Amino acid sequence: MCTYVxxxxxxxxxxxxxxxxxxxxxxxxxxxxxxxxxADHTLNIDVRRPADGAGARVAIELSxxxxxxxxxxxxxVLDDPAVASLD
Numbered sequence: 001m002c003t004y005v006x007x008x009x010x011x012x013x014x015x016x017x018x019x020x021x022x023x024x025x026x027x028x029x030x031x032x033x034x035x036x037x038x039a040d041h042t043l044n045i046d047v048r049r050p051a052d053g054a055g056a057r058v059a060i061e062l063s064x065x066x067x068x069x070x071x072x073x074x075x076x077v078l079d080d081p082a083v084a085s086l087d
Contacts, residue, residue, distance in 0.1 A: 003041075006030040015047045015058040022056055025049050034061040043067035 011027045024047040034042040043064060048057040062070065077083060 002033065003031050011047065013047070017056070017058050019055075022052065023049055024056075024058075025051070031064075035059075037061035037063070039063055 007029045009027055009029075011024055013024050014021050015024045016022075026048060028044075028046045028048075030044050031041060032044055033040070034044065039061075041064075042061040045060040045062070046057055050056070
């Protein structure tokens with residue numbers, strides 16, 4: 001069953017795709033059937049720069065457990081005093 005739960009947001013950063021590094025301007029996070037991962041459903045993250053066409057995209061498909069662990073790791077790093085002082 002598809003949930004169609006999707007969040008799209010503006011981002012500032014870069015991603016490395018098959019043609020090298022590119023600037024990214026937005027991201028989508030959604031829970032759906034994966035294209036490649038061996039699971040029924042995955043958390044999918046796409047970072048992209050639509051102004052450069054459909055190929056300007058990097059996609060990630062993670063199991064729900066892996067996505068949660070990644071989210072916790074991201075928050076731990078960002079909340080570290082050494083990083084927080086640079087914010």
